[in-house]
Amino acid sequence: MKASERLETARLVIRRPVRADVKTMFARYASDPDVTRFLGWPRHQSPSDTRRFLRFSDAEWHHWPAGPYLVWSRETGALLGSTGLSFETHYRAVTGYALAKDSWGHGYATEALQAMVELARSVGVRRLYALCHTEHRASWRVLEKCGFVREGILHSHSEFPNLTPREICDVLCYAKLLP
Numbered sequence: 001m002k003a004s005e006r007l008e009t010a011r012l013v014i015r016r017p018v019r020a021d022v023k024t025m026f027a028r029y030a031s032d033p034d035v036t037r038f039l040g041w042p043r044h045q046s047p048s049d050t051r052r053f054l055r056f057s058d059a060e061w062h063h064w065p066a067g068p069y070l071v072w073s074r075e076t077g078a079l080l081g082s083t084g085l086s087f088e089t090h091y092r093a094v095t096g097y098a099l100a101k102d103s104w105g106h107g108y109a110t111e112a113l114q115a116m117v118e119l120a121r122s123v124g125v126r127r128l129y130a131l132c133h134t135e136h137r138a139s140w141r142v143l144e145k146c147g148f149v150r151e152g153i154l155h156s157h158s159e160f161p162n163l164t165p166r167e168i169c170d171v172l173c174y175a176k177l178l179p
C-alpha cells in the first residue's frame with residue numbers, strides 16, 4: 001500500500017519532493033553547515049548534490065510505500081525543511097527531520113514527526129525508529145515529545161560527515177512501536 005504523497009497538519013503541508021524543489025531545498029537547509037551538523041549525509045556543496053538526492057528519493061518512493069517528504073508552512077508557503085520514512089523492511093522504518101534554521105523552536109519538527117508516526121502506522125510499519133548524536137538534545141526532546149522510547153546507546157555506530165573531526169560516534173536509539 002502506498003502512502004499519500006501529500007498530507008496536512010495544523011500548520012504544515014508535508015509532501016513528496018519534486019525536481020522543481022531542488023534550488024529551494026539547497027538554499028534553505030541542505031547547504032547550511034548548522035543544519036547539517038548532526039546529520040548522516042554530507043552537506044550539499046551545489047544543487048547537483050540536491051538533484052542526486054531527488055533521484056534517491058524517487059527510487060525510495062518507487063520501491064517502498066513512502067520515502068522523503070518536504071515540510072512547508074501552510075501560512076506562508078515557505079519551505080521549512082524535510083522529514084520522511086526510510087524503509088528497511090515492510091514493517092520497520094527509520095525517520096528523521098531537518099529544518100531550516102529560521103524554523104527552529106516553533107514545534108514544527110514535533111508536528112512533522114507526529115505526522116510521520118501516523119503515516120507509518122497507516123502503511124503497516126510496526127517499528128519506527130530514529131538515531132541521533134548523543135549530544136543532540138533538541139532532537140532527543142522532539143523524539144520524547146512524540147512518545148519515542150530511548151532503547152539505548154549504539155556504540156561506534158554512525159559516521160557524522162559534517163563534524164570535524166569526522167568520527168564514528170555513539171548514537172542514541174529511539175523507537176516507537178506501532179501496534
Ligand SMILES: CC(C)(COP(=O)(O)OP(=O)(O)OC[C@H]1O[C@@H](n2cnc3c(N)ncnc32)[C@H](O)[C@@H]1OP(=O)(O)O)[C@@H](O)C(=O)NCCC(=O)NCCS
Binds near residue numbers: 034035098131133141
Ligand atoms: C533538531 C530540530 C529538528 C528541532 O526542530 P524544532 O522544530 O526546533 O523542534 P521543536 O520545536 O518541535 O522541539 C524542540 C524541543 O527541544 C528543545 N531544545 C531545543 N534546543 C535544546 C537544547 N540545546 N537542549 C535541550 N533542549 C533543547 C526545545 O525547547 C523543544 O522542547 P520543548 O517543546 O519542551 O520546549 C532542528 O533544530 C533541526 O532541524 N536541526 C538541524 C537538523 C537536525 O539536527 N536534525 C536532527 C538529526 S537527528
